[in-house]
Amino acid sequence: MLKPEDNYLNKMSQNGKPLNPVVLFILGMLAGLLIYWLFIDTDTDNTVCENAQPAAEEKAPDAAQASAGNAVQPPIGADPAAAAAVQPPLAAIPAQPAPEALPQNVHYIGGEIEHSLYRSVASRFPEDDASKLLAEKISAHIKRLLVFDLDTTRQLRKGDRFDVIYEETEESTDGLRILAVRYKSQYHFKTFESYYYRHEGEEFGHHYDAEGVESQERLKNGPLKDYEEVTSLLNDRRPRHDGVDLKAPIWTKVYLPFDAKLNRINWNTRYNGNCAEFTYLHDGMKMIMLHLEKFPEGITPGKTYKAGTHVANVGNTGRSSASHLHYQIETPAGKIIDPFKYHGSYRPKLESPQLEEFKAMVEKLQAQMENGRVQDDARAEQQATETTGAEAAAADEAAPAAGQQL
Numbered sequence: 001m002l003k004p005e006d007n008y009l010n011k012m013s014q015n016g017k018p019l020n021p022v023v024l025f026i027l028g029m030l031a032g033l034l035i036y037w038l039f040i041d042t043d044t045d046n047t048v049c050e051n052a053q054p055a056a057e058e059k060a061p062d063a064a065q066a067s068a069g070n071a072v073q074p075p076i077g078a079d080p081a082a083a084a085a086v087q088p089p090l091a092a093i094p095a096q097p098a099p100e101a102l103p104q105n106v107h108y109i110g111g112e113i114e115h116s117l118y119r120s121v122a123s124r125f126p127e128d129d130a131s132k133l134l135a136e137k138i139s140a141h142i143k144r145l146l147v148f149d150l151d152t153t154r155q156l157r158k159g160d161r162f163d164v165i166y167e168e169t170e171e172s173t174d175g176l177r178i179l180a181v182r183y184k185s186q187y188h189f190k191t192f193e194s195y196y197y198r199h200e201g202e203e204f205g206h207h208y209d210a211e212g213v214e215s216q217e218r219l220k221n222g223p224l225k226d227y228e229e230v231t232s233l234l235n236d237r238r239p240r241h242d243g244v245d246l247k248a249p250i251w252t253k254v255y256l257p258f259d260a261k262l263n264r265i266n267w268n269t270r271y272n273g274n275c276a277e278f279t280y281l282h283d284g285m286k287m288i289m290l291h292l293e294k295f296p297e298g299i300t301p302g303k304t305y306k307a308g309t310h311v312a313n314v315g316n317t318g319r320s321s322a323s324h325l326h327y328q329i330e331t332p333a334g335k336i337i338d339p340f341k342y343h344g345s346y347r348p349k350l351e352s353p354q355l356e357e358f359k360a361m362v363e364k365l366q367a368q369m370e371n372g373r374v375q376d377d378a379r380a381e382q383q384a385t386e387t388t389g390a391e392a393a394a395a396d397e398a399a400p401a402a403g404q405q406l
């Protein structure tokens with residue numbers, strides 16, 4: 001007498017022979033995959049869909065939205081007939097206006113962290129010297145923008161995601177400005193964002209998170225009324241660098257944060273450039289400023305000056321590659337103190353009406369990053385299809401043969 005399972009297998013058999021359970025398992029898997037592909041995995045098709053219409057950038061938002069709803073484009077390199085059968089529900093398609101096209105001098109890059117930040121950025125470019133230099137600059141900018149939140153030497157994790165929109169511009173000393181950076185950190189379980197914004201009447205812009213809070217901290221009662229950014233901190237592991245660097249245009253006025261006595265000026269000028277050493281009267285701390293432009297009239301060692309006095313000008317003298325103020329605090333015994341701890345710090349927040357203007361700009365940049373990412377993914381998919389095309393064809397050839405064996 002047959003056992004129940006034997007009976008079942010007999011029913012499923014072909015040519016009177018029992019069907020191998022392995023075959024049944026494979027058939028089940030294939031059916032599952034087909035169902036998943038047809039009904040569940042619509043997300044991929046949506047993103048590729050937007051990307052398949054680069055011209056959508058020039059369309060009015062409504063038109064682009066409508067076309068995104070109508071046409072489900074096949075993934076690049078996929079079988080058109082099979083893809084035509086894919087009909088994702090309309091509700092699954094995000095109703096977003098097409099992002100504005102990026103100007104000629106503005107570019108997107110994005111990807112995942114593989115090794116260091118620099119190497120991960122560099123992997124998005126060709127391997128020539130100009131691209132390597134560009135990747136170095138981009139990673140240095142990102143590091144600086146996020147330096148108060150993320151340690152890019154110790155806290156990066158493989159698979160962290162970054163998106164960047166950068167601008168080539170003469171306005172920046174190194175020819176580059178980050179307009180937007182978004183970094184998804186697994187270490188912090190947080191996504192950091194930083195957007196460049198310069199409101200009307202401002203000498204230079206600053207970077208802010210998506211809510212309009214400045215990306216970098218500022219010194220309370222610091223020596224500069226405004227500066228572009230902190231380009232170096234104490235803990236950024238530059239050897240023999242004992243102060244903070246505040247990037248500001250040449251001739252920017254430097255004011256004394258506290259009443260102080262001027263001890264000396266212009267020693268070791270080959271490295272320090274024009275420089276000044278003060279002693280703060282209230283606590284005896286030593287304060288040093290390096291790389292200055294010429295001093296205002298009447299600045300003389302031995303004299304004391306009131307807090308708020310214009311005592312120097314920002315410069316680019318000595319060993320300095322760009323105009324900035326090096327600001328350093330030491331105890332009387334010569335122990336280096338972090339100026340951000342000494343002064344305390346804060347992060348300014350944009351207020352109305354700038355905040356509204358800023359948020360509208362952020363939305364555009366976010367859409368442009370999404371669009372850049374989608375285009376990148378499609379390009380990668382296309383490349384993969386091209387390179388594995390021959391292998392895929394060979395696999396197709398082999399498939400019927402394998403079936404016959406079963």
Ligand SMILES: [Zn+2]
Pocket residue numbers: 232241243244245325326327
């Ligand atoms: Zn410095």
